[in-house]
Amino acid sequence: MRNYKVPTLTIAGSDSSGGAGIQADLKTFSAIGTYGMSVITAITAQNTQGVLDVEDLSGKIIRKQIEAVFNDIYPKALKIGMVSNPEIILEIVSTLKKYNPKFIVLDPVMISKSGYCLLKKEAKDSLIKHLIPIAYVVTPNIPEAEEISGQKINNLEDMKNVGEKILNLGPKYVLMKGGHLEGDAIDVLIGKDTFEIYKENRFNRKNTHGTGCTLSSAITSHLALGYDIFESVKLSKKYITEAITHSFDIGKGVGPVNHFYEFEDRIE
Numbered sequence: 001m002r003n004y005k006v007p008t009l010t011i012a013g014s015d016s017s018g019g020a021g022i023q024a025d026l027k028t029f030s031a032i033g034t035y036g037m038s039v040i041t042a043i044t045a046q047n048t049q050g051v052l053d054v055e056d057l058s059g060k061i062i063r064k065q066i067e068a069v070f071n072d073i074y075p076k077a078l079k080i081g082m083v084s085n086p087e088i089i090l091e092i093v094s095t096l097k098k099y100n101p102k103f104i105v106l107d108p109v110m111i112s113k114s115g116y117c118l119l120k121k122e123a124k125d126s127l128i129k130h131l132i133p134i135a136y137v138v139t140p141n142i143p144e145a146e147e148i149s150g151q152k153i154n155n156l157e158d159m160k161n162v163g164e165k166i167l168n169l170g171p172k173y174v175l176m177k178g179g180h181l182e183g184d185a186i187d188v189l190i191g192k193d194t195f196e197i198y199k200e201n202r203f204n205r206k207n208t209h210g211t212g213c214t215l216s217s218a219i220t221s222h223l224a225l226g227y228d229i230f231e232s233v234k235l236s237k238k239y240i241t242e243a244i245t246h247s248f249d250i251g252k253g254v255g256p257v258n259h260f261y262e263f264e265d266r267i268e
Contacts, residue, residue, distance in 0.1 A: 001225055002033020007073045008224045010217060011066070011092060012081030012109075013042035013054070013118070019256030020046075020112075020210035021081060025217040027259035032221040032239065037073060039065040041083050041092075044118075048209060048251030051112045056084055059091035066092070070099045076224035077103035079216050080135075082118050086126040093130045103223045106135035106171070107216035108144050124148075133170030137229060139216045140166065141177040156186060156197075163190035173229055175219075177212070189233055196230060198237055207247035207255035214257055215240045 008029045015021035022038050029036030041062055045052040069075065078101055083089050096104070108127060110119040119127065128148060132138055142153050148169075149162045156178075163174045167190055178186040189196040218236035227235065246261035258264075 003225060004033060004035050006034045006224050007037060007075045008034040008217075008220055009037045009039065009069055009075035009078035010081065010220075011039040011041060011062075011078060011083070012107075012213070013044050013084075014040050015044055015046055015210070017047040017209075017251065017256075019048065020213045024210040024213040024256070024259065025079060025081070025220075028214050028217040028239075029221055031259045031262065032218055032225075034076075034221045034224050035073075037069050037075065039069065041081075041088055044082075046112070048253035048255055050253065051118070054084065054118065056088060059087045062088055063091050063095045066095045066099075070101075074099070075101065077101070077105065077220045079105040079107060079220040080131065081107050081213055081216070082109040083123070083127070083131070084118055085120050085123050089123060089126040089131050093134060096134065103136045103220070104134055105216050105220045105223070106131060106138045107212055108132070108138060108140050108148065109212070110144050110147055128169060132166065135171040136223075137173040137175055137219065138166060138171045139175045139177065139212070139219070141179060141212060142181060145176055153181070155181070156188070159186075159188050160190065160195065163188060167191070175233060177215070179211075187233075187237065189229070191229075196233075198233065200237070200241060203245070205244050205247055207249065207257065208244060209254045209256045211240060211244065211257060214243060214259065 010025035026036040163176045173191045176188045185200045185202045187198040222232035243257035246258040
């Protein structure tokens, strides 16, 4: 159900290699069929081999970008990705509260796939106290959920307990991504009266750069298009699974997923 007149927004960092961050989000918005917009929070120097450096933008220009978008093209849904310091987090929260968007998808980006710390230590409290509470759905992977909760996760029961702990911080839903655990790939959607398990057979692919960004922006797109949270997660998991399945080698390290796999047969 594509509708390119439906506006979606990503608030995140830029990935110079195009596989994650703002670039992955905009590709996902386009592939699923919404009108993508962006607010850049940081510029990263990175490639398929890792993150070399990060430079944050000022809170002022981040606020101005948000205001420029909302005052002209109000997004139906938005996602928040890399926000690395307390100033940026507080600026985003205070600005968004003026506009009261219905759907905020928060991907709590903390550490890159190559191990680079993308969230400053002093920003964790701001993330927990101010950003998570305004989210409609938070999408942590296992290491991120452990960092937020201070608890170790070893199995499905731990995922449920930690998910409920994060839920108590204020979001309406928590999508706990279980890809870091052994066995089948299991994600869990947790809400006040919700415990939905999404189980997939695990398959190994080298090229998984940007999977978290892509999944959260896919959920954002589907919410904007009018799907409920359950269908949004289901459709988004199908999309990311296919994007990983059709991923390709580019660069010398961990390549990106294939955001436009559906259109491959149209490209000669």
